[in-house]
Amino acid sequence: MAQKNDNQDITIEQSFEALEEIISKMESADISLDDSFALYKEGMAQLQQANAKIEQTKKAVMAINKEGGLDVFEGED
Secondary structure, eight states: OOOOTTOTTOOHHHHHHHHHHHHHHHTOTTOOHHHHHHHHHHHHHHHHHHHHHHHHHHHHOEEEOTTSOEEEOOOOO
16 A cells, blocks of 8 residues: 655645545455555554644634734634
């Protein structure tokens, strides 16, 4: 299974599409245990990459304050 870990330019949407494809493959009745484990590892890598992109995006989002200036977005965790 080829992993996309080395491609840091992948979008969040592309990560989620890859995760959907991985899940679909894992739901197949014909998949071996070895292939299932490899897909699981690939899926976890995609999930980590998506989470990192989401965190990066959250930090970059700016919110307009009452005075019309910009503040860093402080979302609820």
